[in-house]
Amino acid sequence: MSLPLSPVLAKSFQxxxxxxxxxxPSYWVQAGSRSEGRLIELAxxxxxxxxxxxxxxxxxxxxxxxxxxxVCSQVFGQTWDSLSKLSLPxxxxxxxxxxxxxxxxxxxxxxxxxxxxxxxxxxxxx
Amino acid sequence: MxxxxxxEIYLDYAATSPMDPKVLSAMTEVLAxxxxxxxxxxxxxxxxxxxxxxxxxxxxxxxxxxxxxxIIFTSGATESNNLAILGVAHAxxxxxxxxxxxxxxxxxxxxxxxxxxxxxYSVRLLGVDAAGRVKMDEFEAALKTSxxxxxxxxxxxxxxxxxxxxxxxEKAKAAGAFFHVDAAQAMGKIPVDLSALPxxxxxxxxxxxxxxxxxxxxxxxSRPKVPLRPLLFGGSQERSLRPGTLATHQIVxxxxxxxxxxTSLAQDLAHVNLLSQELLGRLALLPKIQVNGFAAKRVPHxxxxxxxxxxxxxxxxxxxxxxxxxxxxxxxxxxxxxxVLSAMGLSxxxxxxxxxFSFGRFTALADIRTAADAVVEAVAQLRALSPIWELA
Numbered sequence: 001m002s003l004p005l006s007p008v009l010a011k012s013f014q015x016x017x018x019x020x021x022x023x024x025p026s027y028w029v030q031a032g033s034r035s036e037g038r039l040i041e042l043a044x045x046x047x048x049x050x051x052x053x054x055x056x057x058x059x060x061x062x063x064x065x066x067x068x069x070x071v072c073s074q075v076f077g078q079t080w081d082s083l084s085k086l087s088l089p090x091x092x093x094x095x096x097x098x099x100x101x102x103x104x105x106x107x108x109x110x111x112x113x114x115x116x117x118x119x120x121x122x123x124x125x126x
Numbered sequence: 127m128x129x130x131x132x133x134e135i136y137l138d139y140a141a142t143s144p145m146d147p148k149v150l151s152a153m154t155e156v157l158a159x160x161x162x163x164x165x166x167x168x169x170x171x172x173x174x175x176x177x178x179x180x181x182x183x184x185x186x187x188x189x190x191x192x193x194x195x196x197i198i199f200t201s202g203a204t205e206s207n208n209l210a211i212l213g214v215a216h217a218x219x220x221x222x223x224x225x226x227x228x229x230x231x232x233x234x235x236x237x238x239x240x241x242x243x244x245x246x247y248s249v250r251l252l253g254v255d256a257a258g259r260v261k262m263d264e265f266e267a268a269l270k271t272s273x274x275x276x277x278x279x280x281x282x283x284x285x286x287x288x289x290x291x292x293x294x295x296e297k298a299k300a301a302g303a304f305f306h307v308d309a310a311q312a313m314g315k316i317p318v319d320l321s322a323l324p325x326x327x328x329x330x331x332x333x334x335x336x337x338x339x340x341x342x343x344x345x346x347x348s349r350p351k352v353p354l355r356p357l358l359f360g361g362s363q364e365r366s367l368r369p370g371t372l373a374t375h376q377i378v379x380x381x382x383x384x385x386x387x388x389t390s391l392a393q394d395l396a397h398v399n400l401l402s403q404e405l406l407g408r409l410a411l412l413p414k415i416q417v418n419g420f421a422a423k424r425v426p427h428x429x430x431x432x433x434x435x436x437x438x439x440x441x442x443x444x445x446x447x448x449x450x451x452x453x454x455x456x457x458x459x460x461x462x463x464x465x466v467l468s469a470m471g472l473s474x475x476x477x478x479x480x481x482x483f484s485f486g487r488f489t490a491l492a493d494i495r496t497a498a499d500a501v502v503e504a505v506a507q508l509r510a511l512s513p514i515w516e517l518a
Binding site for chain 1: 444
């Protein structure tokens with residue numbers, strides 16, 4: 001049992017704004033797996049360099065959902081580069097993630113990396 | 127008496143129960159007036175305290191249909207389980223070093239038998255079927271090792287599944303084993319009559335039945351005598367089987383709690399039955415939910431429910447106003463599935479999708495309705511978010 005969440009994380013967990021998406025994503029990535037107990041999806045709408053819409057889906061514990069929600073709130077309306085600033089130490093520190101739950105943040109960092117690589121790949125191809 | 131803040135709903139009675147005001151009153155009176163040491167034989171302070179202990183002992187024995195001299199006061203069911211298991215195993219070491227118990231027992235039992243294993247004893251942990259009932263073929267095979275002790279809990283603390291004790295007892299007796307029962311979740315919740323169920327040792331706890339924490343008892347059959355070695359040394363209290371100054375107020379609290387539970391057993395059972403039906407009826411609005419242990423005989427005050435496609439920890443976080451338990455525990459980076467649910471054959475995902483609701487005498491029907499509606503809404507919301515649920 002690892003609850004209660006830190007106040008920031010609890011607020012993010014309750015924040016419904018970024019759950020799911022009803023836009024056609026510019027980029028969409030998935031990380032984790034059902035067997036691991038965490039499966040997450042992240043989608044962004046990026047017509048130019050600004051994140052105009054972002055949404056996530058998640059199966060997992062409260063930390064996974066709360067951290068994803070917080071990430072979305074941090075980068076929504078910001079430039080694409082804002083994603084790269086969301087490092088693992090930043091997430092752990094800001095959200096007061098206990099050591100036994102850092103794996104949730106690691107997965108989300110992996111998801112962000114995938115997203116950035118995808119954009120880079122697409123850009124290179126273009 | 128109100129035990130919770132207006133927005134909180136306590137549904138974790140299997141973890142601990144609020145104290146009955148009548149228990150609190152009985153304890154307060156003793157704390158205020160009878161500070162004497164019940165072992166002091168030279169003055170009235172000690173005599174009065176001892177009288178309280180004697181009265182409590184007789185009362186606890188009566189609730190169990192046992193004799194007063196068969197009751198040993200302890201600090202709770204964990205100590206009672208340890209005393210029973212280690213005590214009998216050590217006392218019978220020359221005859222047998224085989225111990226039998228179930229994979230679904232409480233950690234207090236599993237840790238005690240693990241300790242015996244490290245001492246060189248042969249420990250058989252028996253499996254259960256999908257409903258949580260002991261596998262009879264494994265039980266019968268284990269008895270062929272001539273164990274000194276068989277330990278089985280009456281009511282499982284996570285699922286509420288009730289083991290068929292009369293059948294197990296008969297087989298264990300035929301094999302010459304002593305039979306210990308952890309009745310922490312059963313005592314005061316369902317009838318426990320030791321004149322009808324001649325088991326050898328039985329562990330009980332006060333705080334599960336509206337009494338104080340820190341006190342319990344071990345019933346130890348006097349005839350035929352059950353050999354028992356103490357765990358502690360240093361005094362002659364409790365016939366030297368559990369030395370240490372007796373906590374008069376705690377013991378009076380235990381006795382009062384059990385007395386109240388005995389007199390209101392039928393009423394309490396009817397109440398929790400109603401609550402259970404209401405909760406289940408409302409949760410059934412959700413597709414793909416399952417009661418773990420559904421096919422077995424269960425007590426009504428514990429309901430372990432699996433919500434497919436949802437992580438129980440996320441569900442708990444969605445329900446900050448509810449006090450319920452998960453079927454899993456977090457240890458070093460991973461969510462460890464409940465050993466009870468795993469033994470019943472549930473996958474980690476299924477076990478981690480399970481919540482335990484438990485309620486009792488002071489749970490209001492309105493609270494159950496509010497809680498159930500909140501759970502239905504939260505599960506629907508998490509499923510809508512879940513990529514797994516989309517695939518289901």
